[in-house]
Amino acid sequence: MQYNDYRALGTTTFSNGLLAYYPQLKIDDAEMIVIIQLEMFAQKGNFFPTDEQLAANTNLSVSEITALVQKLIEQNFLSIDQISDKSGKIGNKYNLDQLYNQLDLLLEDKIKSGNKKAGNNSSTSSVDNSPLTQLVRQFEIEFGRYLSPIEREEIAFWLNVDHHDPVLIKMALREAVLAQAYSLKYVDRVLLNWQRHNLKTSSEVQKFLRRNH
CATH class of the missing domain: 1.10.10.10 (Winged helix-like DNA-binding domain superfamily/Winged helix DNA-binding domain)
Known part of the structure; x- marks a missing residue:
């Protein structure tokens, strides 16, 4: 074959x-x-x-x-x-x-518990202020539509498994918008490209973009 x-x-x-x-x-x-x-x-x-x-x-x-x-x-x-x-x-x-509803609940619980560990000094540790929720809102604003449960899971995967910095995810989203590519697949390719170049901070990404744009 x-x-x-x-x-x-x-x-x-x-x-x-x-x-x-x-x-x-x-x-x-x-x-x-x-x-x-x-x-x-x-x-x-x-x-x-x-x-x-x-x-x-x-x-x-x-x-x-x-x-x-x-x-x-x-x-x-x-x-x-x-x-x-x-x-x-x-x-x-x-x-x-x-199944996907239960997965959504699991991911939200993980984000919420992560916030509690990272910010005991904060008076609010609501899932509404979690990095996942903030990113989902930003994507929905830029895309002009609500994200599907699977798309929410993809963003959660970037945060919890790939450990991408939320700031870099927002920068990758901006690159997608500038390219008029309103899809998470495009954002994922951008993040993977930066990862291959070992770019870990916003300043490193900015320098890389200035050199390549």
């Missing part, structure tokens, strides 16, 4: 936040495989794959897939919604919204 054959299989967009924190949600590796498969099928337009289809892409048996799906439902990570098409035909679809 050639490289272009692999490209023809397509790609799946997935939350870095979920990949980083799924163990803290008490999701085990086998359950995570099922979640990844559900996301893959959904992004291809199949919102209710069979257990046989899910098992075909894994080392799990059909019975194991059935048990894992049921466990995810019992843990309130997954639900089955009833839908109807344009002709009125009733069907089902898997819904992972509850």
